[in-house]
Amino acid sequence: MLDKRKHKAVVLLSGGLDSLLSAKIMQEEQGLEVLCLHFVSPFFGKPHLLEHWRAVHGLDIRPVDIGEEFAELLAARPLHGYGSVMNPCVDCKILMLRRAAGVMRETGACCIVTGEVLGQRPMSQRRDTLNIIRRDADLKGLLLRPLCARHLEPTRAEEDGLVDREKLYGFSGRSRKNQRELAARFGIEEIPSPAGGCKLTEQETARSCWAVLKYTTQARAADFYLVAAGRQLWHLPVEEGESALRLIVGRNEKDNAALQRLAGPRDLLFSTADLPGPTALGRFSGREWPAGAVNAAASLTASYSGRAVRRFQESGRKTAVLMRAGNEEVLLSAAPVRDTAPAFAEYTWNDAREDIRSSRTCGA
Ligand code: SF4
Structure with missing residues (x-):
């Protein structure tokens, strides 16, 4: 029988609720070992809260400094442009995912997990944009979005039986109701804001x-x-x-x-x-x-x-x-x-x- 605890998922943990829920789904409902990466730059990241989050949420969280790469990305002008202010969300996600892919290979993890929800943001979480992010980060079959996975193609981890697709979710749209209910089920009392508080917005x-x-x-x-x-x-x-x-x-x-x-x-x-x-x-x-x-x-x-x-x-x-x-x-x-x-x-x-x-x- 497959011992799932031997398998690891690398989760991008922004500090917002959606990525936290995604980590908890993989850890508690899918039974995988979870390694969370928290990216830090001059514009986002709360490294001073990591100790607290580890204690409160029982997660293994590693800070990853991408300040210099992010400065280079801005200086080169982001390929996919800016969001509502000066936030280059698509390029930012691709950059983070490429770094996470390195950790995935290093640790032998079976997938990378993010907290995106289909249709939650006007463009950066549209189906075509989610596909562009996966394609440009070179993660076909390896990028799992547990909150909206039922709307997306199965990943390799699902096909291999390491992740049970039936226990993944099909959230979509801007409502936060499903996320609040899930947070209550996991006993999460400190509800972080939906986004991680990016200064470029x-x-x-x-x-x-x-x-x-x-x-x-x-x-x-x-x-x-x-x-x-x-x-x-x-x-x-x-x-x-x-x-x-x-x-x-x-x-x-x-x-x-x-x-x-x-x-x-x-x-x-x-x-x-x-x-x-x-x-x-x-x-x-x-x-x-x-x-x-x-x-x-x-x-x-x-x-x-x-x-x-x-x-x-x-x-x-x-x-x-x-x-x-x-x-x-x-x-x-x-x-x-x-x-x-x-x-x-x-x-x-x-x-x-x-x-x-x-x-x-x-x-x-
Ligand atoms: S809001 Fe900021 S941190 Fe979040 S994806 Fe966009 S640029 Fe990156």
Whole structure:
């Protein structure tokens, strides 16, 4: 008799309910050993929750960092376009599945499992898109979607009797009723949100990510991690061949600490020296910052200190701003103002939207 416990399924666990249910189906109803992969990048992933999920859900979960590959995917412009904002869902899924295929081969697992539901999202979960994802990830017969499997062709694991097709589901459409009922049956009390909380679906984050993509030569994961660490200000190139200058100003203590932590060896760090105020990071972009831009960055840093601004308005007194460049420290005297020359400004969603629209869209 077939001992199913010897067989393993690799599950893509996003942190949303559908992938969690899929893992539980494979583990509890199909009796397979389950290895969950949780993908992490600057845009998605909750590695800080893995310990908690392991304990609460009794699952073996491995984090997989795909930050650099995802940055490359964005830089190369996704083949299948974007969803509602800047989310390249089809290419993203193909990328994750290719990584999961490596783990499947390494561990001898019989299939890869995802939580997709036919018709749940307008395009990325349409039948033809599901087929494109399977085809481009080169997983014919190996990709199992337990929540909607009854609507899809049987996989090899089903044909070989390792997975009982009769115990798989035929969910479709946008209703969450079936998933809620299944969650109750598995005794899942913490119901996560349907999606995993991808920042590329949020306009507020996407506008800054797009600016990074547009104005950074060979953007890396670290360039995108900085998006969450403060206000994003850009001085756009005036002359052809000049690179844009990016200044990130912390909005609170958490941002300030993140900027200190994320600063690269050639980045500039600014902080008010004689009054409370933010930390700001001037990103190295392949050339040294000109003196005018350094002074503008010091002024902008000081302009986000309420006390520095009040003192300047009352007495005209400038603010001491400490600039750190590697091991060197320089004390600058800056007027706390925002109308600097050269000018720095935020990249707006309207700016980004037009650019993104001109790329092909995939819908998500
Ligand atoms: S929303 Fe799309 S791009 Fe974001 S993680 Fe999900 S599949 Fe990937």
